[in-house]
Amino acid sequence: MAEPVLELRGVSKRYGEAVAVDEVSLTVERGEFLTILGPSGCGKTTVLRLIAGFEQPSAGEIVLEGRSMAGVPPERRAVNTVFQSYALFPHMNVFDNVAFGLRMRGFAPTEVRRRVLDALRLVHLEDLATRMVDRLSGGQQQRVAIARAVVNEPAVLLLDEPLSALDYRLRKRMQIELKHLQRSLGITFVLVTHDQEEAFSMSDRVAVMNQGRIAQLDTPTAIYETPANLFVARFVGEINVLPGVVVGCVEHMTHVEVEGRVIPLSTPPGCWQVGNKVHVLLRPEDLRVETLRDLDEDPELRASFGRVPALLGVVEETVYKGATYDVILRLDSGTMLTATEFFNEDDETVYFRPGDRVAVTWVQGWETVLAYAP
Amino acid sequence: MRRDGLFRRLVIAATVVWMAVFGVVPNLLVLGASVSHPSPTTFLSPGFTLGNYALLLDGIHAQILFSSLKLSAAVTAICFGLAYPFAALLARAGRRTRHVLLVLVVIPFWTNSLVRTYAMTVLLNTSGLVNRVLFALGLIDAPLTLLYTTGAVVAGLVYTLLPFMILPLYAALDRFDPRLEEAARDLGAGRFQVLWYIKLPLVLPGIITGCMLVFLPGLGMFYVADVLGGAKTMLVGNFIRDQFLVTRQWPLGAAASTLLTMIMIVLLLIYWWSQRRIHEGKLDV
Ligand SMILES: Nc1ncnc2c1ncn2[C@@H]1O[C@H](COP(=O)(O)OP(=O)(O)O)[C@@H](O)[C@H]1O
Ligand SMILES: [Mg+2]
Numbered sequence: 001m002a003e004p005v006l007e008l009r010g011v012s013k014r015y016g017e018a019v020a021v022d023e024v025s026l027t028v029e030r031g032e033f034l035t036i037l038g039p040s041g042c043g044k045t046t047v048l049r050l051i052a053g054f055e056q057p058s059a060g061e062i063v064l065e066g067r068s069m070a071g072v073p074p075e076r077r078a079v080n081t082v083f084q085s086y087a088l089f090p091h092m093n094v095f096d097n098v099a100f101g102l103r104m105r106g107f108a109p110t111e112v113r114r115r116v117l118d119a120l121r122l123v124h125l126e127d128l129a130t131r132m133v134d135r136l137s138g139g140q141q142q143r144v145a146i147a148r149a150v151v152n153e154p155a156v157l158l159l160d161e162p163l164s165a166l167d168y169r170l171r172k173r174m175q176i177e178l179k180h181l182q183r184s185l186g187i188t189f190v191l192v193t194h195d196q197e198e199a200f201s202m203s204d205r206v207a208v209m210n211q212g213r214i215a216q217l218d219t220p221t222a223i224y225e226t227p228a229n230l231f232v233a234r235f236v237g238e239i240n241v242l243p244g245v246v247v248g249c250v251e252h253m254t255h256v257e258v259e260g261r262v263i264p265l266s267t268p269p270g271c272w273q274v275g276n277k278v279h280v281l282l283r284p285e286d287l288r289v290e291t292l293r294d295l296d297e298d299p300e301l302r303a304s305f306g307r308v309p310a311l312l313g314v315v316e317e318t319v320y321k322g323a324t325y326d327v328i329l330r331l332d333s334g335t336m337l338t339a340t341e342f343f344n345e346d347d348e349t350v351y352f353r354p355g356d357r358v359a360v361t362w363v364q365g366w367e368t369v370l371a372y373a374p
Numbered sequence: 375m376r377r378d379g380l381f382r383r384l385v386i387a388a389t390v391v392w393m394a395v396f397g398v399v400p401n402l403l404v405l406g407a408s409v410s411h412p413s414p415t416t417f418l419s420p421g422f423t424l425g426n427y428a429l430l431l432d433g434i435h436a437q438i439l440f441s442s443l444k445l446s447a448a449v450t451a452i453c454f455g456l457a458y459p460f461a462a463l464l465a466r467a468g469r470r471t472r473h474v475l476l477v478l479v480v481i482p483f484w485t486n487s488l489v490r491t492y493a494m495t496v497l498l499n500t501s502g503l504v505n506r507v508l509f510a511l512g513l514i515d516a517p518l519t520l521l522y523t524t525g526a527v528v529a530g531l532v533y534t535l536l537p538f539m540i541l542p543l544y545a546a547l548d549r550f551d552p553r554l555e556e557a558a559r560d561l562g563a564g565r566f567q568v569l570w571y572i573k574l575p576l577v578l579p580g581i582i583t584g585c586m587l588v589f590l591p592g593l594g595m596f597y598v599a600d601v602l603g604g605a606k607t608m609l610v611g612n613f614i615r616d617q618f619l620v621t622r623q624w625p626l627g628a629a630a631s632t633l634l635t636m637i638m639i640v641l642l643l644i645y646w647w648s649q650r651r652i653h654e655g656k657l658d659v
Contacts, residue, residue, distance in 0.1 A: 052560055053559075054556055054559075054560075073559070074556070074559040074560050075559045075560070075561075075562045075563055075564055076562075079560075080560055080561065081557070081560045083553060083556075083557060085551075085553060087551070087553045087554055087556070087557035088557075089554060089557070089558075089572060090554075090576070091575050091576055100558070100561050100563075100571075101561035101562050104558075104561055104562035104563045104567060105562050148561070149561075152561065152562070
């Protein structure tokens with residue numbers, strides 16, 4: 001593997017007593033699209049400001065293209081930032097805004113002109129070069145901010161919630177455009193967002209942050225399907241959390257008692273010991289729900305229902321979601337579960353009714369088991 | 375709706391009439407006087423001559439004019455030097471501190487500035503507070519002559535005019551978004567370049583307003599020079615007053631007064647240009 005373009009080694013940032021960033025370590029490969037995802041106030045912006053050089057780490061080291069950035073001011077770092085507020089220069093037009101970085105680096109006027117016009121073409125703003133930036137729409141200002149940064153061909157482009165000020169449709173479109181831009185330019189992107197969908201749809205890897213620490217750093221699929229802890233599990237999408245106890249470990253099979261039923265789980269050997277308390281995590285769309293009536297009447301259905309012993313409960317309500325609907329159920333133990341159901345192809349009505357007795361199961365192996373944490 | 379429109383028009387009309395009667399007409403009278411012939415008996419005799427302006431830019435008069443411009447420029451520079459750090463502090467301070475500091479800036483306006491100027495003589499005379507403190511500290515053996523010097527006039531003008539520099543500077547700095555400085559650094563600008571290309575152009579209208587509000591009164595506040603500067607004619611203001619009230623050469627005084635108006639117009643043009651630069655970009659290269 002080639003040398004990483006950016007590396008954070010145990011970087012912390014304290015403001016007095018408060019710890020904004022806590023021992024964050026990560027490496028970013030050249031050409032990668034890495035997203036830092038986390039709730040507001042978890043330290044995402046601070047990480048970007050540390051990389052950009054606006055803040056100095058209280059501990060740890062930032063290495064950019066093999067060089068330590070300790071004491072290097074922002075203007076001498078090969079990174080550029082797309083600010084959350086855009087921070088366009090109001091006394092300059094679009095062209096001068098985009099040209100600013102090149103001019104500061106002393107490019108010849110003809111070269112500046114060529115590169116700026118190229119960058120503007122890239123973001124479809126070539127017709128607005130002479131427009132003052134305060135006469136642009138939010139989406140156009142966003143594009144100027146992106147052009148102003150990418151025109152400098154930085155080693156790493158930092159983007160702080162770049163799309164959060166845009167409306168839903170524009171945001172969707174810009175997500176795709178940003179991704180294409182990143183691919184075609186081959187620039188390394190480090191993007192910050194609190195929007196899980198945004199993170200998943202654009203990134204090669206996602207770092208989920210919580211209270212200044214990285215809770216998990218992995219591909220979007222891995223983060224969604226095998227969350228490393230409860231925080232990640234709950235932050236990315238909806239999830240059902242069932243408490244359980246390990247009751248048996250035989251070879252590759254672990255048996256866990258959940259909701260009064262003993263359920264076999266295929267976890268790596270040696271992970272658990274009898275008596276361990278665990279959480280069993282299940283995504284709503286991984287659950288399979290059938291009414292007891294149907295199971296009684298249809299032996300075929302019963303046979304296909306799976307090997308995992310079913311949990312029994314009652315439908316409380318259903319929530320229409322457009323393409324899907326959620327079934328909220330109360331298990332006999334009192335625990336609430338949410339299951340997502342797709343509409344039947346030839347039946348656009350919600351199948352389940354409140355009060356239906358149902359059995360719930362899932363494909364063995366689709367669950368995630370974590371050590372119990374209160 | 376209609377009554378609103380009528381009220382609006384009445385207010386605007388009243389303002390226009392007021393400005394015409396008390397602004398435009400007097401200025402036109404002064405302009406007319408400045409090109410009239412001097413007359414020892416009737417103050418002026420009608421006609422057209424540029425002789426008064428020629429006289430103004432000649433010999434002793436030119437010297438007065440020039441030294442007054444120099445003095446006012448010095449006052450403006452000192453005010454700027456004092457006001458800028460204070461205004462920057464004010465713009466960055468929290469809400470509470472900011473209110474307190476702003477009130478402190480405005481408090482002197484509650485006392486008539488002539489009274490405050492007289493009060494300064496108490497501080498500056500040979501047995502005044504400044505001399506006594508310096509003496510007590512052992513820094514001087516004999517009292518310094520502070521009063522009736524150019525220094526005293528400069529001090530008096532700075533004292534009186536400082537708020538007029540602070541307030542527009544504060545307004546401009548408060549409007550300035552510090553994130554723009556970070557954006558510029560991020561794009562490779564050093565501290566000096568940030569100041570020159572980003573901050574200065576954006577706060578320039580405030581700087582020019584402040585300089586205008588200090589420089590012009592700095593030429594005209596004759597009573598400060600009278601009270602703190604003694605009998606010397608130091609400011610264009612003193613000169614104008616003398617032409618009208620002492621030597622009775624109205625045309626010459628009117629010419630000097632018109633000159634001040636022209637200086638103001640030039641400053642306004644500079645201000646307008648600096649504003650325009652902000653709001654109308656140009657595609658260079
Ligand atoms: N300059 C600062 N001084 C003090 N505390 C700060 C400063 N900047 C950020 N913080 C604190 O650090 C934490 C993380 O902030 P930030 O990085 O902006 O979070 P995010 O971008 O994830 O919303 C917050 O609790 C915030 O209050
Ligand atoms: Mg933030």
